[in-house]
Amino acid sequence: MRKYTSRESSMIKNLKKEKPHICYYCRKFITNEEELTVDHKTPLSRGGLTVPDNLVIACKDCNLEKDSMTEDEYYVYLEVKKELGNYNFIIITKINNLLKEQEKILDMYRDLHEEKRLLNYKKMKVLKMITTEHFNAARGYMLARELQNYSLKLIRLDEELIHETSMEELAKYNIMQLNTQKREIFKKLIEAYKNKDEKFKILLKKAM
Known part of the structure; x- marks a missing residue:
């Protein structure tokens, strides 16, 4: 998988700074930094883009479980x-x-x-x-x-x-x-x- 551009990396970092951290999928509050991830609603492997409309906060469990699903x-x-x-x-x-x-x-x-x-x-x-x-x-x-x-x-x-x-x-x-x-x-x-x-x-x- 290709590396993120500096613009894409900045977009992901800014999204992580937004509060409160609520998982987009399970609606769980994320209080632990290690559990905080950003997910592509449509994965890159499925043609998704690193753009604001396709990025969401997700807990680690949901992100791993979702894997390459849309x-x-x-x-x-x-x-x-x-x-x-x-x-x-x-x-x-x-x-x-x-x-x-x-x-x-x-x-x-x-x-x-x-x-x-x-x-x-x-x-x-x-x-x-x-x-x-x-x-x-x-x-x-x-x-x-x-x-x-x-x-x-x-x-x-x-x-x-x-x-x-x-x-x-x-x-x-x-x-x-x-x-x-x-x-x-x-x-x-x-x-x-x-x-x-x-x-x-x-x-x-x-x-x-």
Whole structure:
């Protein structure tokens, strides 16, 4: 990029001396000298000139972010960035809620597995008694009822485990769907601005 002429440099210095220093783009007051910059609304690389109508005070962050975009392009970029920020917040909130739900399901899943392990242990103890002990009819009836009780509880637990597995899979699926929706929104935005130059499209992607 060519160097500024003495007239252009003087113009930029004089603009920096004007008070108050308010960023043309974000309307933030600039109190730190290091944050104070002068921006070309239409960049030099895009055919802009160093003339008063094309020069504005800008904070360092906006100037760096605007890069080689024109003023109009930058406002579109900021609008898209805001929309994506809002959309991201909604998506992330939904995903976080689903992750919390998934964690509860996993906790319940672990509890059910532990309960199943204990029931199997008790069932095996009863089976061992039946095969190794000598007992009368009353004792045999009691052990048979106990065995039946544990078996029924295990069947119920297996049904609950199947249900919890389905709920976990559903939570995973919903998270995947939300991420897919997010990617589709980004694709549509890129498609909507496909006629913009490559540099602008790269900056647009940065907003995402």
